[in-house]
Each structure stands twice: as structure tokens, then as C-alpha cells.
Amino acid sequence: MDWDRLRIFHAVAEAGSFTHAGERLNLSQSAISRQISSLEESVKVPLFHRHARGLILTEQGDMLFRTVKDVFHKLSMVEARLAESKDRPSGPLKVTTTTAFGSTWLTPQIKxxxxxxxxxxVSLILSDEELDLGMRQADVAIRMSPPRQPDLVQRPLMSYTTKVYGAVAYLEAKGRPGKPEELDGHDIVVFGEETPMPVKTVNWLLEAGARPETPRRPILRVNSVYGVYRAVRSGLGLASLPEFMMPEKMGLEQVLPELSGPTTQAYFVYPEELRHSKRIAVFRDFLLRKVAEMQF
Structure with a gap:
């Protein structure tokens, strides 16, 4: 099999269309189509079902795709190890973490x-969806919960809790609660229910000092911690936000300082096969130093 055709086949299978694969490879749709047709002729089986909405792999195409994907994965590992053979750490380092942590804490440290x-x-991939480190969607992850994937090395990075914050303009208009029971008279922004919760007790503020007979109703639900932060910063209401977001430096004020949410552990995670990577080692040590410098 021709390697260039396999490379194009891999891109088409991942993209699901000739057009999107062509954009990724900077080739025309007709050139992509010709290469796939030539590959199908050489292996003497169809690799895709073609229909108006895109392409679907045939059984034989799926078999070839899984093999080619594995080869690409192994080649990327070899490329990384070759880059690591130099004295100085070098080469690409893809880091993924949540949008909230990445936007408010990690990105300012990268300089x-x-x-x-x-x-x-360095490439930062900020997403509340967990990327597959085993398939090298990223090299390193900072996770707000223990990793579920097998064959991953995990190192506790930091423990943090959540506190209650509001915008100064909101607090001046609505008043500052002096005790948890007074939260009944405030607008509260919480994490949405449509996506998995970062931690089970993320919305503890709805229950702090609340009476069972009169449950609190949030003014807004957002399926992103960073979205909650932005809503609070706009003056919409109060919310519990992680300490690492440092909202006191971002136009927010802490209220009810005696209140805090459950402690959460963040982890530094990477594949077992990258255990001896210099890039990962220096990045890990850098983060541990920056965490040690934090003052909550």
C-alpha cells in the first residue's frame, strides 16, 4: 500500500468527508477522491460507503483505519522520543485541562x-471533555478528578476548595449576606445539569443555610465553571467558584468567608509510555513550583 494514500485515507476517515480532509491536508477535493479511489483499487475492496451527508467506513475500511491509526500513534511516539534525545527538553507538548482552570490559572503561567x-x-487544549491521552490527543492532562483511563501515570497537583463570590456592583445593589441563611434573598448562579458535574457537590451553595421547606432556585444554570464565573462577573448573582480562579483579582469580592465547598484534588496525568519524557518532567516540576507559590 502506498504510504501517501494511507495518510490521506486516515485523514478522510477522521474527517468523514473529502472536503474536510482536503482542508486539513491542503489538497483539492478531487485530488483526495482520486487517491482514495486508487487505494480502493489497489486493495480491491471498497473502504467507504458514500452518501449525500458524508462518508461511512465499510467493514474493511474500519479494519484498515484501526491499523493505520495505530501506526500513526506509534510514529508520533517515535518522533517524540527522537526529540527527547537532545540535551535540552524540546519538541511539541500538548496540554489539556478544563476551560476554567486553563483560562484563569494555567494560561497566565505559560509565559x-x-x-x-x-x-x-506548548499547545493548550482547553475543554471540559476528557481527551484520550492513550491515543495522543494530548500528551499531558490536568484533571479535576482521578483519571478513568488505564495505563496513565497520575500525580496529585493541588487541592482546592470553592468560595462564595459576587461582583461589587451586585453586592452594592443587593447587599452582602452576613450569614448563610441570608442567601435565600440572593440570586445564585450554579453549574448546569446537562453535562457531567465536575464534582458531585459542585452546587453546594443551593443548600448552605437553606431550609428544606423552601429550597433555593438558581437564577441561571451554566454547564461550564468558566461560564458561571463570567455570569457572576457580569453582576448577575452569587456563585461558588474555585480558589484557583483568583476572582478577588478579577473584579469579584468574596462573601461569607467562613463558607467553603468540598475539597477537590487536581491531578497531573500522562501516559505511562511518556514516563521518561524530559518535556513532561520539566513541565510537571514547573507546575508543582507554581502551585507551591500560590496563596489561598
């Missing part, structure tokens, strides 16, 4: 890391 290790090419 210093890049200055210290200019040969490491």
Missing part, C-alpha cells in the same frame, strides 16, 4: 515556562 524552555512547543 514563564516558555521563557525557561523555549525549545518546548
Amino acid at each position: 514563564e515556562f516558555i521563557h525557561l524552555f523555549p525549545d518546548v512547543e
